Amino acid sequence: MTEPHEKxxxxxxxxxxxxxxxxxIIKxxxxxxxxxxxxxxEYEWFAAIVPDEKERSADFFGSAVIRYEKPSKEFLEKISAAPKERRQFLYAENGYFYDAVEIVSDLINAGKNPKKFRSHRAALADQVKLPFAAGHDRKMAGK
Structure with missing residues (x-):
């Protein structure tokens, strides 16, 4: 991860x-x-999946820009008062995509209705044009 500033x-x-x-999807x-x-x-992150260290032409790459916006006191109060299953929506509605994905991923990993939450994560992936991630979650959700 780097800061996209010339300096x-x-x-x-x-x-x-x-x-x-x-x-x-891994956390x-x-x-x-x-x-x-x-x-x-603003930070720019890069990731590479290296399936074979000896054949680097087969690598997969991804990148994105992320900007941390400190949440308001009101928003933090709203999040802490909300049931855990509702927090993913509040984060998404307020532009905190990575936080929304983290919350829904935790719900999937907790094993409570993982198919439902995989559908939610697929919808988040669709919103930011990540069709392979969305498709994976839909497949795992049986849809």
Missing amino acids: IIEPVILTKIKGPPKEG VSLEQYGVFLDPNV
């Missing part, structure tokens, strides 16, 4: 992460690596 070109974090044994916590985003700064 900063060094990665904030560069690491290898062991992925799942099969296709799917990466920046906090786990001691990385915290500054408010109102």
Whole structure:
């Protein structure tokens, strides 16, 4: 992850992460690596999936821009008062996409009605034009 400013070109974090044994969505916590985003700064992240270290032409790449906006006190109060199953919608409605995905992913991993929550995550993926992620969740949800 880097800050897309001309003055900063060094990665904030560069690491290898062991992925799942099969296709799917994995959670990466920046906090786990001691990385915290500054408010109102745009960062660009890159990811590469390397299926074969010896044949790098088969790599898959992805990137996106992320900007951390500090939530208002009112929004934080609304989130803390909401039932956990409702929080994903509040985050999404207020532009906190990654937080919405994190909440719905936690609900999937908790095992309570995972097919329902996979459908919710597929809808989030559709909104940001991630058809493969959406399709994977739909397939796992049986739709």
